[in-house]
Amino acid sequence: MMRSLPALLVALACLAATLPLRAEARETLAITAARIFTTPGAPVIEDGVVVVEGDRIVAVGPRASISVPANARAIDAAGASVVAGFWNSHIHLTRPVLLTAAQQTDAALQNELQADFTRWGFTTVFDLASTSDIAAEVRNRIASGRVHGPRLLSVGDPFYPPNATPIYAREFYEAFGLPSAEITTVTEAAARADRQLAAGGDGLKLFTGSIVGGPREVAYMEAEAVRALTDVAHRHHRLAFAHPTDQAGLEVAVRNGVDVLAHAAPLMGEWSPDYARWVASTGAALIPTLALYEEAANPRTPAATAIQQTRAFAGAGGAVLFGTDAGFTDAFDTSAELRLLEQAVGWRGVLAALTTAPAARFGESETRGQVAEGYIADLVIVDGDPRDAIQALAIVRTVIRDGQVIYTRP
Numbered sequence: 001m002m003r004s005l006p007a008l009l010v011a012l013a014c015l016a017a018t019l020p021l022r023a024e025a026r027e028t029l030a031i032t033a034a035r036i037f038t039t040p041g042a043p044v045i046e047d048g049v050v051v052v053e054g055d056r057i058v059a060v061g062p063r064a065s066i067s068v069p070a071n072a073r074a075i076d077a078a079g080a081s082v083v084a085g086f087w088n089s090h091i092h093l094t095r096p097v098l099l100t101a102a103q104q105t106d107a108a109l110q111n112e113l114q115a116d117f118t119r120w121g122f123t124t125v126f127d128l129a130s131t132s133d134i135a136a137e138v139r140n141r142i143a144s145g146r147v148h149g150p151r152l153l154s155v156g157d158p159f160y161p162p163n164a165t166p167i168y169a170r171e172f173y174e175a176f177g178l179p180s181a182e183i184t185t186v187t188e189a190a191a192r193a194d195r196q197l198a199a200g201g202d203g204l205k206l207f208t209g210s211i212v213g214g215p216r217e218v219a220y221m222e223a224e225a226v227r228a229l230t231d232v233a234h235r236h237h238r239l240a241f242a243h244p245t246d247q248a249g250l251e252v253a254v255r256n257g258v259d260v261l262a263h264a265a266p267l268m269g270e271w272s273p274d275y276a277r278w279v280a281s282t283g284a285a286l287i288p289t290l291a292l293y294e295e296a297a298n299p300r301t302p303a304a305t306a307i308q309q310t311r312a313f314a315g316a317g318g319a320v321l322f323g324t325d326a327g328f329t330d331a332f333d334t335s336a337e338l339r340l341l342e343q344a345v346g347w348r349g350v351l352a353a354l355t356t357a358p359a360a361r362f363g364e365s366e367t368r369g370q371v372a373e374g375y376i377a378d379l380v381i382v383d384g385d386p387r388d389a390i391q392a393l394a395i396v397r398t399v400i401r402d403g404q405v406i407y408t409r410p
């Protein structure tokens with residue numbers, strides 16, 4: 001069938017508009033003179049070279065052993081460290097610009113994503129509740145190449161227990177006229193979960209312990225609902241996240257198949273080695289969001305307790321993932337989380353939480369999370385050496401995603 005001429009012209013114009021970015025993505029890059037952390041456990045390569053072609057890392061090693069292609073654009077990283085692209089496994093697309101993404105220009109959207117995520121080294125972010133529509137809009141704009149930003153994974157709309165939208169989220173739902181995310185029956189909840197995942201959702205977020213305030217304080221999701229939702233997630237080969245709040249919220253989550261705890265649970269007090277071993281034995285990973293507890297400074301949820309839980313959990317072999325709850329909190333700077341997480345798991349543990357641990361938990365350890373030949377070229381160049389000062393990981397020079405430079409510090 002013949003397309004009309006105007007439609008063809010529009011199609012050509014669209015193609016032309018995307019060409020410069022596509023061409024840019026095919027550039028060959030050679031990052032030289034860098035200290036390279038290939039994985040958190042491997043010996044550090046001093047004065048190394050990383051070569052990127054297309055979206056892949058094609059060579060990594062000491063400078064003497066790597067031949068740099070003649071056509072490569074050199075990025076001098078003297079004095080800097082190269083690490084794999086960071087994952088922020090707990091964010092929310094809740095900034096006003098992101099909530100109204102469909103009305104925003106590409107430049108406005110890119111600026112917001114840069115300030116919130118890209119400039120902190122994130123090449124993948126996991127939105128643990130916004131709305132499916134907002135997530136799809138932001139994801140499409142990034143994936144199309146029109147907007148530079150991190151790869152976006154999203155759970156879309158969350159699942160709250162009946163009549164239990166968190167007290168801190170109610171105003172937000174009203175202000176933006178968002179649909180209620182409270183479940184009614186198990187059948188209805190499972191059907192919505194199935195729809196969201198079939199439509200491209202990357203996981204499910206369950207508020208197994210929802211902070212509702214008032215005399216109830218915390219409302220829990222019934223075990224039957226948790227089980228039904230995690231079953232739907234697993235049938236779609238996706239993960240279920242839970243907001244635990246306290247012991248009951250944590251236990252109904254991990255006993256019923258939840259894969260990732262989106263927060264520590266300092267409200268319940270310290271974890272004994274046995275308790276930490278039990279939580280780890282369920283296979284659930286933990287995103288402790290330590291800085292959130294420091295920032296909130298609530299005597300009932302001390303950051304020190306969240307740090308202790310994280311240390312005990314990691315000591316028991318549990319997988320710790322880096323996440324800040326950015327979007328819920330306005331603290332986009334990662335310095336505080338880096339500092340507190342290092343107290344719990346050391347610098348190697350922090351680097352793992354940013355790279356290899358999420359890649360493994362989300363089933364991408366063969367392609368992401370390492371600075372290794374054949375891996376997708378998600379890379380961050382930071383000032384200094386994280387072994388000397390973990391804050392180095394917050395001082396970002398350059399961010400490369402899928403082989404394309406998406407951020408250079410001005």
Ligand SMILES: [Zn+2]
Nearest residue numbers: 092128325328
């Ligand atoms: Zn959150």
